[in-house]
Amino acid sequence: MAVGLLLICLTGLVFSEEPPDVKCLVVNLDHVQCMWNGSANPAVNYTFYSRFENGFKECTSYVLENSTIVGCDHPYEELITLRFSKFTTKLKLGNRSFEQFHGLKSKVKLNAPVNLTVKNGSGLNLCYYWNHTCKTRCIECDVRHRIKGKEWKTILTQNNSYCINLPSNSYLYELQVRGRIKELCGKSDFWSDWSPPVFWGSMRESHSTVTNKPSFYSPLQTTILYVVGTIIFFILVIILVRHERIRVILLPVLPDPGKNLTKILAEDNVEEWLPISKGIKEGFKVNYIEHVCSVGEYSHNPQSTSESSADQSSSDHSSGSSASLAATN
Structure with a gap:
């Protein structure tokens, strides 16, 4: 009871x-x-x-x-x-x-994203990829990353990937992702839990997940290369402008075939452009000495017609006498 x-x-x-x-x-x-x-x-x-x-x-x-x-x-x-x-x-x-x-x-409330990995993206970028266990496209993601354990930087994305531009492999990068139903599908008040962190860079911890680590110059190294290349370019330009001999060696002037041929023909210097060997060209040079002969100018003295006729008669008479004497002998 x-x-x-x-x-x-x-x-x-x-x-x-x-x-x-x-x-x-x-x-x-x-x-x-x-x-x-x-x-x-x-x-x-x-x-x-x-x-x-x-x-x-x-x-x-x-x-x-x-x-x-x-x-x-x-x-x-x-x-x-x-x-x-x-x-x-x-x-x-x-x-x-x-x-x-x-x-x-x-x-x-969705489950935390899974299969978070790091890969080398295009354009020297570091890209993170992940998946959701929920089979729906109505998910937006909250991505947070930090460098060397400093303050988190957060960004909202509608994709299952996120890229960091020009990372430095001398720094330690840490990233986590969470998701929720987005506005167009009836926005949820609850985010999923954060995914396990993934690390990339120097001083990585033993549990980090890194795949296909890219090897390229850091932003500082890239800037230095650009500056040095520009300085070298301007130095070469100054050298070419101020030093004629170097400019001719590096950038020789191409001759004008038509102009050179006209000059050679005008100077009658055919052997300069004909493909004649050096030995044959030497044969054209004068190798003997010719004695100099003095030449005087002949002067003609005009005479009168009578004197010319008399001289002609005397000459003919003399010739006839000489002929007769030769016959008698």
Whole structure:
């Protein structure tokens, strides 16, 4: 009798207490997790039921804490769209039940991104890639990275990749990613947990994940190369402008064939452009000495006609006499 009265009193005490508040969360668009251990574990074990549109379904996977039921993980299909519908939960204890309505549209928590890796991207960039275990494109990612353990820098991206421009391999880079449902698909109030960090660069820790580490110049080295190259270029230009001989050697002037041929023909210097050997050219040179002969100019003195005739007669007479004398002899 005493035991029965004690049980009745305990049962009355339980029923007189306020029912526990149930809080539900859509986990990775795979199942709905509802918990009712807000401030402390309940004194009794409740039976849990839930539904979206159809009839109630009893929980298939209870969450236990210190041998007491404190929650339920109930799988549902098509949660990407069902979460926009009204969700109803019911806790039942004996003949009493407590129903509660929930809006799950903004209560989605994804799993942390996985397979976070580092690769050498195009254009001397360092790119990070990752995947999601949830099969949906309605995810935006929050990426944070820091250099040498300093302050985090955060950026929001709609892609599953992120690139850092011109990293220095003398620094240690650390990056983490988390995700959530984006605005166009019913923005969630909950971010996923941060992914495990991935490291790249010098002084990497033993648990870092690095693949295909790129080897290229740091930004400072690249700047120095550009400056030195520019200085060398200007020095060469100055040398070419101020030193004629070096300019001719480095940039010889190409002759004009038409102009040179005209000059050779005008100077009658054919052997200079004919392909004649040096020995033959030497043969054309004068190798003897000719005596100089003095030449005087002949002067003609004009005479009168009579004197010319007399001289001609005398000459003829003299010739005839000479001929006669020769015949007599």
